[in-house]
Amino acid sequence: MIDENFIKKIREQDRKTVSRAITLIESSNGSANQLLKFLYKFTGNAYRIGITGPPGAGKSTLTNQLTSYYRSLGKTVGIIAVDPTSPFSGGALLGDRIRMSDIGCDTGVFIRSMATRGSLGGLSKKAVEVADILDAAKYDIIIFETVGVGQSELDIAKAADTTVVILVPESGDSIQAMKAGLMEIADIFVINKCDRQGADTTYTALTTILHLYNRKERVPEVVKTIASENKGIVELAEEIDKHRQLLIETNKLESNRTKKLKERILENLNYLINEEISEIIESSYVDELVAMTLQGKLSYVEASELLLKNYKQRLRGK
Numbered sequence: 624m625i626d627e628n629f630i631k632k633i634r635e636q637d638r639k640t641v642s643r644a645i646t647l648i649e650s651s652n653g654s655a656n657q658l659l660k661f662l663y664k665f666t667g668n669a670y671r672i673g674i675t676g677p678p679g680a681g682k683s684t685l686t687n688q689l690t691s692y693y694r695s696l697g698k699t700v701g702i703i704a705v706d707p708t709s710p711f712s713g714g715a716l717l718g719d720r721i722r723m724s725d726i727g728c729d730t731g732v733f734i735r736s737m738a739t740r741g742s743l744g745g746l747s748k749k750a751v752e753v754a755d756i757l758d759a760a761k762y763d764i765i766i767f768e769t770v771g772v773g774q775s776e777l778d779i780a781k782a783a784d785t786t787v788v789i790l791v792p793e794s795g796d797s798i799q800a801m802k803a804g805l806m807e808i809a810d811i812f813v814i815n816k817c818d819r820q821g822a823d824t825t826y827t828a829l830t831t832i833l834h835l836y837n838r839k840e841r842v843p844e845v846v847k848t849i850a851s852e853n854k855g856i857v858e859l860a861e862e863i864d865k866h867r868q869l870l871i872e873t874n875k876l877e878s879n880r881t882k883k884l885k886e887r888i889l890e891n892l893n894y895l896i897n898e899e900i901s902e903i904i905e906s907s908y909v910d911e912l913v914a915m916t917l918q919g920k921l922s923y924v925e926a927s928e929l930l931l932k933n934y935k936q937r938l939r940g941k
């Protein structure tokens with residue numbers, strides 16, 4: 624099924640084919656690898672933006688508005704909404720779909736929701752692979768929307784060129800206690816829902832903390848928005864662009880991407896080794912070792928060392 628025509632259709636941004644390619648990516652690491660062998664050379668052109676923050680902060684509303692703005696500039700946008708807490712996948716996150724309905728019918732926008740189910744091999748790995756498909760399909764901008772609660776979202780946010788962390792005025796009190804992780808990954812902060820009380824206090828608290836504790840060369844900018852009223856969106860887009868320019872001027876765009884590429888190569892090597900090991904090792908021998916471990920004759924460490932030894936012997940015989 625992955626033939627020249629399939630690749631050609633992805634490159635032509637054929638929606639059905641792009642959608643099928645993403646389903647393939649989600650279904651197995653094997654087919655993802657097969658597909659990316661063909662498509663990887665076409666990636667690297669899209670600019671990747673991560674948008675993360677607590678539940679209900681306005682990530683989808685902001686993504687929606689930002690997308691409309693990019694569309695007005697003639698840019699095409701791919702959106703990957705990742706919800707690690709949801710069991711649904713394949714564009715089934717109803718809330719996101721409804722909220723994004725005004726951009727949902729636009730052919731220059733591709734929206735895909737991903738969830739834990741059907742994403743073998745780690746959600747962040749899969750989200751990056753889906754981004755590669757959209758990149759190869761010539762979407763100019765790719766936005767990852769993730770709920771900022773756990774490690775996998777941090778990983779996804781880290782996969783972006785520019786990461787935007789959204790807070791709301793209610794976050795004011797908790798800014799002091801803000802997770803170090805969020806602080807580290809943010810290139811730009813947004814205080815959304817600035818129509819609510821406490822926006823200025825939150826802004827001051829955040830900028831103070833950023834100046835005190837920032838350990839990067841650049842203190843992240845803080846942008847105030849009211850996403851539901853389309854306010855502050857152009858300013859946010861400008862800050863994203865300024866960050867992009869800075870990355871280019873300082874060669875960081877290249878070096879950040881190179882670092883991520885190295886991680887990916889090693890991660891895939893791990894996958895390939897695991898595949899091979901599971902092929903070459905006799906499962907009856909594994910069962911035997913499990914039984915011996917249960918009987919207290921071996922520790923699990925020794926059991927795995929014996930498996931490695933067995934693997935090496937079989938490799939020599941190959």
Ligand SMILES: Nc1nc2c(ncn2[C@@H]2O[C@H](COP(=O)(O)OP(=O)(O)OP(=O)(O)O)[C@@H](O)[C@H]2O)c(=O)[nH]1
Pocket residue numbers: 677678679680681682683684685722770815816817818819848849850851852
């Ligand atoms: N008052 C106010 N409400 C807003 C603003 N932006 C978004 N909202 C509302 O906040 C609610 C949550 O917005 P979403 O965009 O769904 O937030 P989210 O962060 O994507 O939510 P999850 O994906 O569920 O974590 C919705 O009812 C929005 O209409 C804003 O600037 N001000």
Ligand SMILES: [Mg+2]
Pocket residue numbers: 682683684719768
């Ligand atoms: Mg959302």
